Structure formats: C-alpha cells, structure tokens
Amino acid sequence: MANSTTQDAAAPAAPREINRPMVTVFIMLATIMQILDTTIANVALPSMRGSLGATQDQVTWVLTSYIVAAAIMTPVTGWLSDRYGTRELFLGSVVGFTATSMLCGLSTSLEMMVVFRILQGLCGAALVPLSQAVLLDINPKEKHGQAMAIWGAGIMIGPIIGPTLGGWLTDTFDWRWVFFVNLPVGIVAFIGMLVFLPDTERRxxxxxxxxxxxxxxxxxxxxMLLDRGEQVEWFSSPEIWIELGLTISGLWIFIIHALSTEHPFLDLKIFKDRNLVTGLVLIFMVGMILLAALALLPPMLQNIMGYPVVTTGLVLAPRGVGTMISMIVVGRLVQRVDPRILIFSGLCLTAYSLHQMSSFTPLMDNHLLISSGIIQGLGLGLVMVPLSTVAFATLEPRFRTDGASLFSLLRNIGSSVGISVVTTVLAHNIQINHAELGAHITPFNPMLDQAASSLGASRETAIAVLSQSINQQAMMIAYIDDFKLMMLITLAVLPLILFMRKPQHMGGGGMVAAD
Structure with missing residues (x-):
C-alpha cells in the first residue's frame, strides 16, 4: 500500500491533464497566422504602393522590415520563454501580433506601415519556435513524429497558400484585408490558448x-544584404559591403564572446549535438528549396504564360495537397522506418520534381505543372517531419526552446538566401540568353524579309514580334536554369544525412540515438 502511494505521488500528473488536441489546434492556428504573413503581403505590394504613395523600391521595405525584425527576435525566444514562461510569452506574442496586424491595415503612410511591420515581426518571431517546442514538450517521445507532422504541415502549407489568399483578398476586398484577416484568427487562438495551454516552469x-x-x-x-542585394546591384554598392562587414564582424565577436563568457546568450554546448547541427544545415537547405520555388513560379506563370493571380494560386495549390498527403503518411512511418531513409527519399523526390520543372515550356498545359508540384510537395513533406524529429531526438530538454529558435532561424535565413540566389541568377541569365538569342535580329538581316512575308507585315513589325518571342524564350531558359540549379543543390546535400545518428526504437516506442 505504501509502495502504491509512493508511486502515485511520484507519477507526473500534469501530462494527463493536458488536452493535447486542443492545445495543438490553437497553437498551430497562431503559427499558421504568422507563417502566412511572410508571403501573404507580397501580392498586395502594387496596391499598397499606390495607396501609401511609395515608389517601387520604397514599398519593398514593407517586406524587408518584417523579415529583419523577425530574424533578430527569433534567437531570443529561448531566454524569454525561460524568464517569463512559455504560456505567457505565447499569449503575449499572439496579442502583439494581432494588434500590430490591425495597425498595419490602418496605416496611411509608408512610414507608419514600416514601423508597424517591424513591431509585427518582433511580436510574431516567437510563435513558430514556441509551437515546435510546446508540441515536443506535451507529447511523449514516441508521438514526436506525429506532432512534428502537424507542425510541419502548418509550416509548409502557410507559404503555399499565402500568395493565393493574399491575391484573393486584394482582388475581392482591399489590400488592408491582408492584415485585417489576422484579427479573428488571433482572437480565437488567444482564447483557446488561454483556456488550454498549461503553465510551464520558469528559469x-x-x-x-x-x-x-x-x-x-x-x-x-x-x-538586409540578402533582401536589398538585387535592388542595389550587390557588391557594386557600398551598402552591401557595409552589411557584409557587419555580418562577419558581428558573428565573429558573438562567437568569441560566447566562448569566453561564463553565461553567454546562447550556450554553445547546444552545438555538441550532432543531430541538431546536421538538422540545422538540412533545414537551411529545405528553406532554400521551398520558398525559392514558390518565388519563381508565380512570376513565371504570370509573365510568360499570362496566368491571372487567382488562377496562379489554384494551379499551385496541388503542391499543398501533396504536402498534406505526405505529412499524414510520414507521421506514422517515422515510428517504424529509419527517419534517415525518409529524408533521403524526400530529397530524391524533390530533386526529381525539379528535374520535371526543367522541362517546362511556354506552351505547356497544366498537367506537368500540377504533377511536378504534387511530387515536390510529397518530397518536402517526407523531409520536414523526420528531420524535425531526428534533430531533437538527442537534444537535452533544457536546450529545446533554443534549438527550436535556431531551427526556425536557419529555415528563414535559408529561404532568404535561396530567393536571393535564384532571383539574381535569373536576372543575369535573362540578359545573357537575350543577347545570344537576339544577336542576329537586326534590320540588316536578309532573313527578316522572309519573316515579314510570312507574317504579312512590315520589317519593323516582324522585328517587334521576334523581339517579343526572344524575350519570352530568354526568360523561360533562365527559369529552367534556376530549376536545374536547385536540383543540383538538392542532390548535393544528400551525403549530409550520413552524419545524423540513427534513432533506435525502444520498448516503449520512444527513440534514442544509437552510439
């Protein structure tokens, strides 16, 4: 009887009292709200420019200010969570993000918009890493795969549906509804977390x-360097050199300081975990591939194939369907199959989809576009869940929130790097392709007479028609080159999987890393 009493007293009661489904629903609602805001405002920029009286270069600060603020604030999530509690930080972040979203929608000048976007980024930065840490905390180890499947679905679906939803809201209502839509979502998420989110220990x-x-x-x-580089022609601008110098010197001083101080801002012992370090590198690469592809496809479909905004979103939607299917399946497979095999399979599917995309032509139908999107969604879904699970499988619980912050930070930086690389390569290749294709299109080329005769038009009209065709072909070849580049990058990261320690399934279904 005494033994039974002792066991009852020692048994942790808190996990049994947590309503995991409801906690999951409301924290993911808040997370998707924040993820959507990284892409939903992109399609509304032209409308904002006219309403706020901004130039093309100035209006991009609406995006830059948010991205920079969120990136700066993400690493501090771990300290804030320890100091004030995960529940309080989560609730405060939702309130701040929702309020600043409303202020963004009410802005009447570019200056107001940029200030409120900075505040929105600061408030929302903690939502993604906190949601990942909470899902890992409230679920037993054997259910971490399913928890990361839910988390990964929200992380990957958000950027996919963001442009579609933003385009629909802008066309149907007004660009301000891109921000106003966060109000009901934020209120529901706050009330749900207020009721169901448990208290946590503070350090x-x-x-x-x-x-x-x-x-x-x-x-x-x-x-700033990544976001502004293309606009100011990269290293031909003093601004980029200054930003590069600040990046290198700031990181160097931070590392030296962290190694020499007793209580650093980020405990570098976290990087002794091989799975986490490898996971950070891989999530950086996944971030490059995911958002770089989404950055390329809408302008390609609209500029080359003449798709309207809403149709573009509908054609890209099957990518999200593939991701959802993959998430549902892999959440169960990760408990039975070596996660490294799933990651390898997902990267191979992603590479194959990019190979398919390198066969795009201006005159193709939707079949190849949809099929490659579904395959890419399946592949990225296969990567995200096991990668999230294995990266934290061997990490000490005290490092979990800091690890989740780094995981989100590297994914976001990877996205910025990927978008910067593909857009820069795209612009460069368009110029080269146009010069090569149009080298012989001059008024002195005798073949123009035949072209004009076949068109039933003058030489000047023939030159104009050919020039338009050359522009289209030059752009298409440049997009294909970008897809090939992303395919090669995807294949190049496959060997990194070998550096991850193989998780073993224990008797209770939990996973530990093999030595």
Missing amino acids: HRGFDFFGFAMLAIAIGALQ
Whole structure:
C-alpha cells in the first residue's frame, strides 16, 4: 500500500491533464497566422504602393522590415520563454501580433506601415519556435513524429497558400484585408490558448545583452544584404559591403564572446549535438528549396504564360495537397522506418520534381505543372517531419526552446538566401540568353524579309514580334536554369544525412540515438 502511494505521488500528473488536441489546434492556428504573413503581403505590394504613395523600391521595405525584425527576435525566444514562461510569452506574442496586424491595415503612410511591420515581426518571431517546442514538450517521445507532422504541415502549407489568399483578398476586398484577416484568427487562438495551454516552469537566467546585440547585428545585416542585394546591384554598392562587414564582424565577436563568457546568450554546448547541427544545415537547405520555388513560379506563370493571380494560386495549390498527403503518411512511418531513409527519399523526390520543372515550356498545359508540384510537395513533406524529429531526438530538454529558435532561424535565413540566389541568377541569365538569342535580329538581316512575308507585315513589325518571342524564350531558359540549379543543390546535400545518428526504437516506442 505504501509502495502504491509512493508511486502515485511520484507519477507526473500534469501530462494527463493536458488536452493535447486542443492545445495543438490553437497553437498551430497562431503559427499558421504568422507563417502566412511572410508571403501573404507580397501580392498586395502594387496596391499598397499606390495607396501609401511609395515608389517601387520604397514599398519593398514593407517586406524587408518584417523579415529583419523577425530574424533578430527569433534567437531570443529561448531566454524569454525561460524568464517569463512559455504560456505567457505565447499569449503575449499572439496579442502583439494581432494588434500590430490591425495597425498595419490602418496605416496611411509608408512610414507608419514600416514601423508597424517591424513591431509585427518582433511580436510574431516567437510563435513558430514556441509551437515546435510546446508540441515536443506535451507529447511523449514516441508521438514526436506525429506532432512534428502537424507542425510541419502548418509550416509548409502557410507559404503555399499565402500568395493565393493574399491575391484573393486584394482582388475581392482591399489590400488592408491582408492584415485585417489576422484579427479573428488571433482572437480565437488567444482564447483557446488561454483556456488550454498549461503553465510551464520558469528559469531565471541572466541576459547577455552584449552577446544578443552582436548576434542581432549579424542577423539583421545579413537579412538586409540578402533582401536589398538585387535592388542595389550587390557588391557594386557600398551598402552591401557595409552589411557584409557587419555580418562577419558581428558573428565573429558573438562567437568569441560566447566562448569566453561564463553565461553567454546562447550556450554553445547546444552545438555538441550532432543531430541538431546536421538538422540545422538540412533545414537551411529545405528553406532554400521551398520558398525559392514558390518565388519563381508565380512570376513565371504570370509573365510568360499570362496566368491571372487567382488562377496562379489554384494551379499551385496541388503542391499543398501533396504536402498534406505526405505529412499524414510520414507521421506514422517515422515510428517504424529509419527517419534517415525518409529524408533521403524526400530529397530524391524533390530533386526529381525539379528535374520535371526543367522541362517546362511556354506552351505547356497544366498537367506537368500540377504533377511536378504534387511530387515536390510529397518530397518536402517526407523531409520536414523526420528531420524535425531526428534533430531533437538527442537534444537535452533544457536546450529545446533554443534549438527550436535556431531551427526556425536557419529555415528563414535559408529561404532568404535561396530567393536571393535564384532571383539574381535569373536576372543575369535573362540578359545573357537575350543577347545570344537576339544577336542576329537586326534590320540588316536578309532573313527578316522572309519573316515579314510570312507574317504579312512590315520589317519593323516582324522585328517587334521576334523581339517579343526572344524575350519570352530568354526568360523561360533562365527559369529552367534556376530549376536545374536547385536540383543540383538538392542532390548535393544528400551525403549530409550520413552524419545524423540513427534513432533506435525502444520498448516503449520512444527513440534514442544509437552510439
């Protein structure tokens, strides 16, 4: 009887009292709300420009300000969670994000919009890493795969449906509804978390302001470099050199400081976990592929094939269907199959889809576009869930929130790097292709007479028609080159999987890493 009493007293009661389904629903609602805002405003920029009286270059600060603010604030999530509690930080972030979303929608000038977007990024930065950490905390180890499937679905579906939803709201109502739509979602998420989200233990640790400042300077400068590079012609601009110098010096000082101080802002012991480090590299690459593809396809469909915004969104929607199917399946497979095999299979499917995309032509129908999108969605879904599971399988629980912050940070930086690389390569290749294809299209080429005769038009009209065709072909070849580049990058990261320690299934279904 005494033994029974002792066991009852020692048994943790909190996990049994947590309503996991309801907690999951409401934290993912808040997470998807934040993820959507990284892409939903893109299609509304032309409408904002006219309403706010901004130029093409100025209006891009609506995106840049949010991205930079969120990137700077993401690493501090772990400290804020320990200091104030996960529940309080989550609730405060939802309130702040929802309120600043409303203020963005009410903005009457570019200056107001940029200020409120900065505040929105600061408030929303913690939502993604907190949701991942909470799902890992409230679920037993054997259910981490299913929990990461739900989390990964929200992370990947958000960027896919964001442009479609943003385009529909802008066309049907007004660009301000891109921000106003967050109000009902934020209220529902706040009330649900207020009721169901459990309290967590707090750890009072000092704040390393100098370390945070150096890391913030490095991350902020890097994001500015990546976002502004193409607009100012990269390293021909002093701005880019200054931002590169701040990135390198800030990161270097942060590392030296973290190695020499007793209580650094980010405990570098976290990087002793091989699975986490490998997972960070892989999620960086996944971020490059996911958002780079989404950045390329809408302008390709609209500029070359003449698709309207809403149709573009509908054609790209099957990519999300593939992701959802993959998430449902892999959430169960990850408990029975070596996650490294799933990651390998997912990357191979992603590479194959990019190979299919390198066969795109201006005159193709929707079949290849939809099939390649579904395959890519399946592949990325196969990668995200086991990668999220294995990356945290061997990490000490005390490092979990910091690890989730780094995971989200590297995914976002990877997205910025990927978009910057493919857009820069695209612009460069368009110029080269146009010069090569149009080298012989001159008024002195005798073949123009035959072209004009076949068109039943003058030489000047024939030159104009041929020039338009050359522009279209030059752009299409440049997009194909980008898809091939992304395919090669995907194949190049496959060997990294070998560096991950193989998880073993224990008797209770949990996973530990094999030595």
